[in-house]
Amino acid sequence: MQLLHFAILSPFVFAFIIPFLAKYAKRVHTGWFVLILPVLLFIYFLSMIRMTQSGETLRSVLEWIPSLGINFTVYVDGLGLLFALLITGIGSLVTLYSIFYLSKEKEQLGPFYVYLLMFMGAMLGVVLVDNVMVLYMFWELTSLSSFLLIGYWYKREKSRYGAAKSLLITVSGGLCMLGGFILLYLITDSFSIREMINQVQLIAGHDLFIPAMILILLGAFTKSAQFPFYIWLPDAMEAPTPVSAYLHSATMVKAGIYVIARFSPIFAFSAQWFWIVSLVGIFTMVWGSFHAVKQTDLKSILAFSTVSQLGMIISMLGVSAAALHYGHTEYYTVAAMAAIFHLINHATFKGSLFMAVGIIDHETGTRDVRKLGGLMGIMPITFTISLIGTFSMAGLPPFNGFLSKEMFFTSMLRVTHVDLFNVQTWGALFPVLAWAGSVFTFIYSMKLLFKTFKGNYQPEKLEKQAHEAPIGMLVSPVILVALAVSLFFFPNILSYSLIEPAMNSIYPTLLDSHEKFHVHISQWHGFTAEVLMTLGIIAVGTIGYLTINKWKGIYKLFPSKLTLNRLYEKLLTIMEKGSYRVTKQYMTGFLRDYLLYIFAGFIILMSGALVLKGGFSFTTEGMAKIGIYEMILTLVMISATAATVFARSRLTAIISLGVVGYTLALFFVIFRAPDLALTQLVIETISVALFLLCFYHLPKLRLKKKTRTFRMTNFIIALGVGIIVTLLGIASSSQRTKDSIASFFTKHSHDLGGGDNVVNVILVDFRGFDTMFEITVLTIAALGIYSMIKTKVKEEGKSGE
Amino acid sequence: MEILMAVTAGIIFMAATYLLLSKSLLRVIIGTALLSHGVHLMLLTMGGLKKGAAPILSEHAKSFVDPLPQALILTAIVISFGVTSFILVMAFRAYQELKTDDLDQMRGNDQHE
Numbered sequence: 001m002q003l004l005h006f007a008i009l010s011p012f013v014f015a016f017i018i019p020f021l022a023k024y025a026k027r028v029h030t031g032w033f034v035l036i037l038p039v040l041l042f043i044y045f046l047s048m049i050r051m052t053q054s055g056e057t058l059r060s061v062l063e064w065i066p067s068l069g070i071n072f073t074v075y076v077d078g079l080g081l082l083f084a085l086l087i088t089g090i091g092s093l094v095t096l097y098s099i100f101y102l103s104k105e106k107e108q109l110g111p112f113y114v115y116l117l118m119f120m121g122a123m124l125g126v127v128l129v130d131n132v133m134v135l136y137m138f139w140e141l142t143s144l145s146s147f148l149l150i151g152y153w154y155k156r157e158k159s160r161y162g163a164a165k166s167l168l169i170t171v172s173g174g175l176c177m178l179g180g181f182i183l184l185y186l187i188t189d190s191f192s193i194r195e196m197i198n199q200v201q202l203i204a205g206h207d208l209f210i211p212a213m214i215l216i217l218l219g220a221f222t223k224s225a226q227f228p229f230y231i232w233l234p235d236a237m238e239a240p241t242p243v244s245a246y247l248h249s250a251t252m253v254k255a256g257i258y259v260i261a262r263f264s265p266i267f268a269f270s271a272q273w274f275w276i277v278s279l280v281g282i283f284t285m286v287w288g289s290f291h292a293v294k295q296t297d298l299k300s301i302l303a304f305s306t307v308s309q310l311g312m313i314i315s316m317l318g319v320s321a322a323a324l325h326y327g328h329t330e331y332y333t334v335a336a337m338a339a340i341f342h343l344i345n346h347a348t349f350k351g352s353l354f355m356a357v358g359i360i361d362h363e364t365g366t367r368d369v370r371k372l373g374g375l376m377g378i379m380p381i382t383f384t385i386s387l388i389g390t391f392s393m394a395g396l397p398p399f400n401g402f403l404s405k406e407m408f409f410t411s412m413l414r415v416t417h418v419d420l421f422n423v424q425t426w427g428a429l430f431p432v433l434a435w436a437g438s439v440f441t442f443i444y445s446m447k448l449l450f451k452t453f454k455g456n457y458q459p460e461k462l463e464k465q466a467h468e469a470p471i472g473m474l475v476s477p478v479i480l481v482a483l484a485v486s487l488f489f490f491p492n493i494l495s496y497s498l499i500e501p502a503m504n505s506i507y508p509t510l511l512d513s514h515e516k517f518h519v520h521i522s523q524w525h526g527f528t529a530e531v532l533m534t535l536g537i538i539a540v541g542t543i544g545y546l547t548i549n550k551w552k553g554i555y556k557l558f559p560s561k562l563t564l565n566r567l568y569e570k571l572l573t574i575m576e577k578g579s580y581r582v583t584k585q586y587m588t589g590f591l592r593d594y595l596l597y598i599f600a601g602f603i604i605l606m607s608g609a610l611v612l613k614g615g616f617s618f619t620t621e622g623m624a625k626i627g628i629y630e631m632i633l634t635l636v637m638i639s640a641t642a643a644t645v646f647a648r649s650r651l652t653a654i655i656s657l658g659v660v661g662y663t664l665a666l667f668f669v670i671f672r673a674p675d676l677a678l679t680q681l682v683i684e685t686i687s688v689a690l691f692l693l694c695f696y697h698l699p700k701l702r703l704k705k706k707t708r709t710f711r712m713t714n715f716i717i718a719l720g721v722g723i724i725v726t727l728l729g730i731a732s733s734s735q736r737t738k739d740s741i742a743s744f745f746t747k748h749s750h751d752l753g754g755g756d757n758v759v760n761v762i763l764v765d766f767r768g769f770d771t772m773f774e775i776t777v778l779t780i781a782a783l784g785i786y787s788m789i790k791t792k793v794k795e796e797g798k799s800g801e
Numbered sequence: 802m803e804i805l806m807a808v809t810a811g812i813i814f815m816a817a818t819y820l821l822l823s824k825s826l827l828r829v830i831i832g833t834a835l836l837s838h839g840v841h842l843m844l845l846t847m848g849g850l851k852k853g854a855a856p857i858l859s860e861h862a863k864s865f866v867d868p869l870p871q872a873l874i875l876t877a878i879v880i881s882f883g884v885t886s887f888i889l890v891m892a893f894r895a896y897q898e899l900k901t902d903d904l905d906q907m908r909g910n911d912q913h914e
Contacts, residue, residue, distance in 0.1 A: 588908070589908035590904070590905060590908050591829075591904050591907075591908070592822050592823075592824070592904065592905075595821055595822055596822065599818060599822075620804070623802055623803045623804070623850070624802035624803065624850040624851055624852060625802060626802050626805055627802075630802060630805065631805075634805060634806075634809050637809055637813070638809060638812055641812060641813050641816045641835065642816070644816060644820070644831060644835060645816045645819055645820060650827060653827075653828070653831055654831070657831055657834055657835060660813070660835060660838050661834075661838060664838050664841060664842060667842065667845070668845070671845060671850055671866065672852075672853065672854065672855040672856075672866045673845070673855065673866070673871045673874075674855050674857070675871065675875060676845075676871055676874055676875055676878070679875055679878055679879070680841075680878060683878055683879070683882045686882070687834065687882060687885060687886070690886055690889055691889065694889060694890075694893050697893055697896070697897070714819055714822040714823070715819065717818060717822065718815045718816070718818035718819035718822065719815055721814055721815060721818040722811040722812060722814050722815025722816075722818070723811065723815075725807075725810060725811045725814040725815075725839075725843070726807050726808050726810070726811030726814075729803070729806070729807030729810055729811065729843060729846060729847070730803070730804055730807045732847060733803040733804075733807065733846060733847060733849070736849075740848075740849070740867050740869065741869065742865070742867040742868060742869055745856075745868050745869060746856060746858070746865050746868065749858060749868075750858055756857055756858035756859045757856070757857050757858075758856035758857065758858065758865070758868035759856055759868045759871045759872050759875065762868055762869060762872040763872050763875060763876070767872060770872075770876050771876065774876050774879050774880055777879070777880050777883050777884075778879060778880075778882075778883045780883075781883035781884065781886060781887045782883075784887050785886065785887055785890045788890055788891060788894050789890065789894070
């Protein structure tokens with residue numbers, strides 16, 4: 001157990017203490033206690049940068065279920081450390097922000113911070129473990145804690161809806177991913193990601209390669225809100241804003257990105273990976289930014305924007321796979337570099353934007369852009385934060401979003417030069433889509449900023465008198481936007497400290513041990529195509545924003561009945577109603593129907609087995625001869641049976657049943673079974689007497705008028721059962737494979753059992769246990785009958801039931 | 802002989818099945834009683850019907866019939882007797898309480914777990 005193990009588990013330990021602090025230390029906002037932990041963890045992870053920078057990694061095994069190969073193995077490399085820093089860094093800022101956002105008096109702080117810490121620990125676990133099973137465990141814990149956080153205000157209907165939706169979608173994806181992990185285990189016989197990377201050749205040639213890849217990608221896409229699974233993210237905006245900022249923009253939704261980057265060394269050399277990842281990513285980018293423009297709720301805009309930006313990062317990760325084919329060329333690895341850089345940038349500007357929106361919501365009481373406006377003079381600091389955030393999001397200088405957007409274009413332009421995987425034909429699609437998506441990004445960024453802060457202040461529409469936020473609430477977003485600005489001017493502080501080690505994790509095999517990726521980010525390359533594209537975006541985007549009312553109509557071209565949300569709703573209703581209807585179909589409540597299923601099942605299974613396995617055989621060899629007595633008895637039995645069925649009065653039926661029983665006793669006589677005959681005679685007598693005792697009380701045997709089909713089905717089923725039983729009887733007496741063990745009983749009955757009546761010796765000596773429990777059965781039956789007759793439950797007030 | 806017995810048992814099974822599928826509770830009970838007769842007959846037949854003395858050693862015969870199926874049937878007879886009588890009383894009580902022996906009217910409904 002290393003310090004790192006403890007670092008991952010510490011949020012869970014802390015989560016145990018928080019409820020007590022929330023209860024007994026009410027003077028202080030619980031968040032202050034919580035804040036200590038992410039700050040300490042952040043400092044701890046910062047101290048590891050030196051290690052990953054020099055290309056070293058940390059690996060430590062803590063045995064958990066060693067017999068199954070499931071161990072809590074921690075592994076820190078560039079990629080894991082980058083995410084760990086994001087999680088703890090943004091986590092600290094979000095905790096700080098939440099202290100001022102959530103009221104000590106009005107909200108239940110204990111549960112909130114417990115869930116938040118649970119999430120933080122789970123997320124650290126996802127990015128820092130090497131064992132896929134443990135990764136999966138933490139993965140589902142993030143889903144679960146996200147569910148709890150979205151439903152934090154559980155009295156609101158929409159919160160519960162959003163929480164259930166996100167849980168359904170992310171857990172379905174998580175289960176797919178579990179399937180993918182198990183397939184990888186089947187191929188490599190190991191749960192360790194390191195081991196899997198070492199066996200890439202084996203995985204590549206295996207039949208299960210494609211299924212494993214698709215299942216893992218499904219998990220990543222659902223978590224990272226890619227098309228068509230993004231629908232849970234806008235509904236998750238019902239969570240408190242710190243949660244949206246933390247989970248649904250900076251960390252959890254990037255778990256999918258982490259998985260894609262982490263499994264790149266295993267899958268990325270295949271054409272399928274290249275095409276699926278990059279196309280889903282780029283399409284999600286365009287789709288998300290296009291739909292963000294029409295939203296009117298600030299958080300919805302940010303949700304769709306997050307979807308779009310995540311798509312952008314994923315598309316870059318997808319195209320970075322090309323580098324694996326060309327070897328060490330900076331030409332294609334730039335996509336991976338851009339992806340990692342944008343990952344960091346997105347966390348800074350999106351986190352600050354969410355916080356800014358939270359402030360606006362907190363201080364005005366609404367998030368609807370139609371009600372907002374003219375806040376620039378009232379909330380100058382929030383305005384500045386939003387300005388930097390939105391401009392960075394739109395990809396404008398002098399903010400960090402500009403740099404990563406340029407690099408995004410660079411990587412998309414370079415895809416067109418790839419002559420692998422038939423890219424030549426469709427390669428031009430990438431820069432075009434990327435550009436179109438960026439134009440929409442520009443438009444919704446401007447909308448977000450100007451509709452909120454410019455225009456007329458409309459105090460009559462607001463619930464509260466708008467004013468600037470308290471200073472504590474502003475600290476976190478100010479730090480984030482300060483980062484966004486400074487990363488533009490000094491992007492290279494990240495280059496060799498974070499980005500290069502992370503690239504090393506994505507391409508672990510690409511370089512020789514002494515080489516390093518060339519990561520140098522510069523603000524100005526000269527008049528390249530990328531700059532022209534950005535200028536085009538600004539031009540077209542500005543026109544688009546100013547004329548937004550003219551072209552807004554195209555959103556109406558999408559029929560509201562055909563949205564993905566409708567599809568999701570429909571699917572749920574179909575599943576619920578459908579299963580109800582199906583169950584209703586066959587669970588009729590009629591005993592006869594269930595008996596029909598059982599008998600029909602019996603007939604089908606048995607006849608199927610007889611036919612398919614050729615089980616039927618017929619021989620008269622070794623069988624006893626038919627005597628005249630047997631003939632007569634058989635005839636009597638059959639006619640008595642028929643009489644039972646066709647009897648019109650209950651007396652006839654009971655007597656005929658008795659006849660069958662007595663004939664059976666006579667058979668026992670003929671077939672040399674004296675004890676059986678005796679018992680059968682006595683018991684048949686008692687049974688008939690019992691039937692007759694109940695005779696007066698029993699209802700009249702009514703042969704009700706049944707429909708013809710009713711009787712026909714009964715007859716067919718009964719006939720089937722009879723035939724099958726007959727065939728089985730004949731088949732099994734025609735083919736005896738082994739001799740009976742009867743000779744043992746007859747030989748040793750006297751000397752071992754001390755009796756000459758072999759049947760009795762078997763009953764009480766050789767197989768005495770049977771007899772004991774048979775006595776028990778009789779006792780229970782007697783007690784049951786007694787209690788049934790004696791106990792009379794008077795049901796008052798209850799009718800019918 | 803075995804084949805004849807198998808056919809007889811088959812017919813009894815058929816009649817029992819037909820009775821089990823009817824609406825009247827009494828007929829269902831008669832069906833179960835008939836079914837157990839069929840099963841006992843089947844058990845006896847499966848044990849082999851070769852002629853031989855009854856399995857009592859003092860007979861001093863050369864061969865005996867198989868005693869094991871007989872022991873099994875004996876157990877089965879007693880158990881089915883217990884069960885049949887229990888069901889019979891249960892049907893009687895049900896008729897007393899519900900005033901019907903029509904299984905269609907005894908069906909459960911959605912409100913009933």
